[in-house]
Amino acid sequence: GAGVSQSPSNKVTEKGKDVELRCDPISGHTALYWYRQSLGQGLEFLIYFQGNSAPDKSGLPSDRFSAERTGGSVSTLTIQRTQQEDSAVYLCARGFRNGSDYGYTFGSGTRLTVV
Amino acid sequence: RKEVEQDPGPFNVPEGATVAFNCTYSNSASQSFFWYRQDCRKEPKLLMSVYSSGNEDGRFTAQLNRASQYISLLIRDSKLSDSATYLCGAMDSNYQLIWGAGTKLIIKP
Numbered sequence: 001g002a003g004v005s006q007s008p009s010n011k012v013t014e015k016g017k018d019v020e021l022r023c024d025p026i027s028g029h030t031a032l033y034w035y036r037q038s039l040g041q042g043l044e045f046l047i048y049f050q051g052n053s054a055p056d057k058s059g060l061p062s063d064r065f066s067a068e069r070t071g072g073s074v075s076t077l078t079i080q081r082t083q084q085e086d087s088a089v090y091l092c093a094r095g096f097r098n099g100s101d102y103g104y105t106f107g108s109g110t111r112l113t114v115v
Numbered sequence: 116r117k118e119v120e121q122d123p124g125p126f127n128v129p130e131g132a133t134v135a136f137n138c139t140y141s142n143s144a145s146q147s148f149f150w151y152r153q154d155c156r157k158e159p160k161l162l163m164s165v166y167s168s169g170n171e172d173g174r175f176t177a178q179l180n181r182a183s184q185y186i187s188l189l190i191r192d193s194k195l196s197d198s199a200t201y202l203c204g205a206m207d208s209n210y211q212l213i214w215g216a217g218t219k220l221i222i223k224p
C-alpha cells in the first residue's frame with residue numbers, strides 16, 4: 001500500500017531456518033504495527049512501535065519472534081527456527097494522522113511459506 | 116468474549132441489492148471506529164472511518180450506536196466489485212486498532 005513498503009513480497013524457507021521480514025513506513029516516524037494473517041483468518045496483532053516508547057510486544061506468539069525498529073523508521077521482524085505453523089502473510093501498518101483523523105495504512109505484506 | 120466481533124458470513128447477495136452487517140465492540144471507551152475492505156490476497160484498505168454517529172460516502176453508510184456498542188455498514192445498490200472481506204476496527208486509548216475477524220461478502224450476478 002501507498003506509504004508502506006514491505007520486503008520480500010514472498011518468502012519460502014525450510015523449517016528450522018531463520019527469516020527476516022522488513023517494513024519501511026516511507027513517511028518516516030509514525031506508529032508501526034506488525035500483524036499476522038493466516039489464510040481465511042483475521043488480523044493477529046504481533047507488535048507495536050510508537051516513538052521512543054517501549055514496544056508493545058504482547059502479541060508475539062513465542063520467543064522465536066522478535067522485532068526491532070531502527071532509527072524510529074524501518075522495522076525488521078525476525079522469526080527464528082521457523083515452523084510450518086508460522087506460514088502466513090505478515091502485514092505491517094503505519095498509523096497516520098490527518099488533522100483529527102487517525103487510521104492505518106497497510107503494506108502489501110510478506111507471504112511466508114515454511115516447508 | 117472477543118473485543119470486536121463480526122459475523123464471518125459469507126453474505127451472498129444479488130447484484131443491486133442492499134446489504135448491511137454489524138460489528139460489536141466491548142470497550143465502551145472506544146471513540147473511533149473504522150471499516151476496512153480486504154480483497155483476496157491483498158492488504159486491507161480503509162473504506163470509512165466513524166467518529167461520531169455515522170458517515171456516508173456514496174453507496175456506503177456507516178453508523179455508530181454507542182448505547183448498544185455496535186457499528187454497522189450498509190451498502191446500497193451492491194456491485195460485483197463490492198465482493199470482499201470487510202474488517203471492522205475499534206481504536207483504543209493508545210491508538211491501537213482492535214480488529215474483528217472480518218465479514219465476507221459475495222455479490223452474485
